Amino acid sequence: MLSAHHVNVYLAFGGDIDGWVRAGGGRGMTDVHWALIEDLRLALRACAKGWATEDFVARTHALLMENTSDEEVRNMLRALAIDTDGPPAGDV
16 A cells, blocks of 8 residues: 555655665665556556556556555655656655
């Protein structure tokens, strides 16, 4: 289950899993969380751009609902999907 904390860690490292690993990983985050954020970001982007079939949109929505703790987290992920430059680099 993804929380705002997981998305904030992802953002703090600018979406760079290698940087997160080099910094020791952890911070309440696992590579499974990271991969789920990245999968949802890419899927939500395809949906937002109109590149997805109705079935893909429905499966993405189900995945989003099943794996996020609340609407705040879903909105954070949607915002990541819209950002064309990828996640912003942040301070760790």
